[in-house]
Amino acid sequence: MQSVERSKESIKKMFDKIELSVSxxxxxxxxxxxxxxxxxxxxxxxxxxxxxxxxxxxxxxxxxxxxxxxxxxxxxxxxxxxxxxxxxxxxxxxxxxxxxxxxxxxxxxxxxxxxxxxxxxxxxxxxxxxxxxxxxxxxxxxxxxxxxxxxxxxxxxxxxxxxxxxxxxxxxxxxxxxxxxxxxxxxxxxxxxxxxxxxxxxxxxxxxxxxxxxxxxxxxxxxxxxxGDGVPTIYPLDVYTHLQMVDSLQKMGIDRYFNNEINRVLDETYRQWFQGDEVIILDLTTCALSFRLLRTSGYDISPGIKLIKTFRVQ
Structure with missing residues (x-):
């Protein structure tokens, strides 16, 4: 039981700090x-x-x-x-x-x-x-x-x-x-x-x-x-990485243990979507994953012009 709780706490901390390795x-x-x-x-x-x-x-x-x-x-x-x-x-x-x-x-x-x-x-x-x-x-x-x-x-x-x-x-x-x-x-x-x-x-x-x-x-x-003196291969990567974490937790069926963390990520993604944030709109993979997770999580969202433009650009 203690090991399960430690694992849950470890995953929660990952939402707060994403480690990017040096390239x-x-x-x-x-x-x-x-x-x-x-x-x-x-x-x-x-x-x-x-x-x-x-x-x-x-x-x-x-x-x-x-x-x-x-x-x-x-x-x-x-x-x-x-x-x-x-x-x-x-x-x-x-x-x-x-x-x-x-x-x-x-x-x-x-x-x-x-x-x-x-x-x-x-x-x-x-x-x-x-x-x-x-x-x-x-x-x-x-x-x-x-x-x-x-x-x-x-x-x-x-x-x-x-x-x-x-x-x-x-x-x-x-x-x-x-x-x-x-x-x-x-x-x-x-x-x-x-x-x-x-x-x-x-x-x-x-x-x-x-x-x-x-x-x-x-x-x-x-x-x-x-x-410091060594840079990652891409930055920022927070949005896509957080969305991947949400997606993985949902697919594993353990997302109920991380409702607060997941809701925080999705609320922020929802805000960025309607502001047309380039972190989402200019990246096809992030845009598609954002749309799917927001839609399946009950957010009032439609593809609209943003998603169509993203796919056309790519």
Whole structure:
């Protein structure tokens, strides 16, 4: 009985504080932002130090206890971290270890059993091009390079062929690795009220590098004040995470033990829905989940223009 009560209290506390883990990939991009006072110094040296302090024993960056099927994610994260260290000419030994990891695990690129992170076929080749610009020699053969650039061309062709608003937003969300293909003025149309692009530290950092946008700067500064020197992969995530918790508790049939917490989440979501809050309206998944939970919980809500517009944009 005591263990049940402890579990209930633990879940209740999760409603009050959502823990987001540090993303080495996003931290690396934030670390690459130069200081406005000197292009030869990082604006956020703490992020650079975080990378220096958090390389794993195998030479990679990322999850400590990584699932073997997530090697592509580790390759992407490791290359981003290498670029950040190379950008500021630090951590030579760690760069070598990271390059060795990439060389040893590059075969995962063609492994169909590997899970491919969103945008990997565009992001990884884009970072390879950045490495070239830095005169960083990667341990990849001509055949390796042909393979990754072929994958990128196929993915870009697919996106350009449909030319839907959803694909335009998808490519904009990967703009940190799009290089010369990025139209930053158009991409800034996706900037949110909090100053970010897609609530993504990496994409926002890239925009700050290219455009020196003050709102992007304020978003990253706020993020570092909240999380220290390592940033999460997306922020804020509170709304969707809370809704997922409500959904899970209802599906497990134990929601009756958390009525106060659930009602608080749904009341706030209901308020945001009618205010047209971009946290809900600009994200298809959050919008759809909000609508379903509010409707099934008895709130007076209809799809209306908001939901229709969200689906059209996506």
């Amino acid at each position: 080495s990939y996003d931290t690396a991009w934030v670390a690459m932002v130069p200081s406005p006072d000197s292009p030869h110094a990082p604006l956020f040296p703490g992020c650079l130090k975080w990378l220096l302090d958090n390389q794993l024993d195998d030479g990679s960056w990322g999850l400590l206890h990584r699932n073997p099927s997530l090697t592509k994610d580790a390759l992407s994260t490791t290359l981003a971290s290498i670029l950040a260290l190379t950008r500021w000419s630090v951590g030579e030994g760690q760069v070598k270890k990271g390059l060795h990891f990439i060389e040893s695990n590059f075969g995962s690129i063609n492994d169909m059993k590997q899970r491919s992170p969103v945008g990997f076929d565009i992001i990884f080749p884009g970072m390879v091009e950045y490495a070239r610009d830095m005169d960083l020699v990667l341990p990849l053969t001509s055949s390796d390079l042909d393979t990754i650039f072929c994958y990128r061309d196929l993915e870009l062709e697919r996106c350009y062929r449909s030319n839907s608003n959803g694909n335009k937003a998808y490519l904009a969300s990967l703009s940190e690795a799009m290089g010369g293909l990025s139209d930053w003025k158009t991409i800034m149309n996706y900037q949110r009220k909090n100053g970010s692009l897609f609530n993504s530290p990496s994409t926002t950092a890239a925009a700050l590098i290219h455009l020196h946008d003050t709102n992007c700067l304020h978003y990253l500064q706020m993020l570092l004040m909240k999380y």
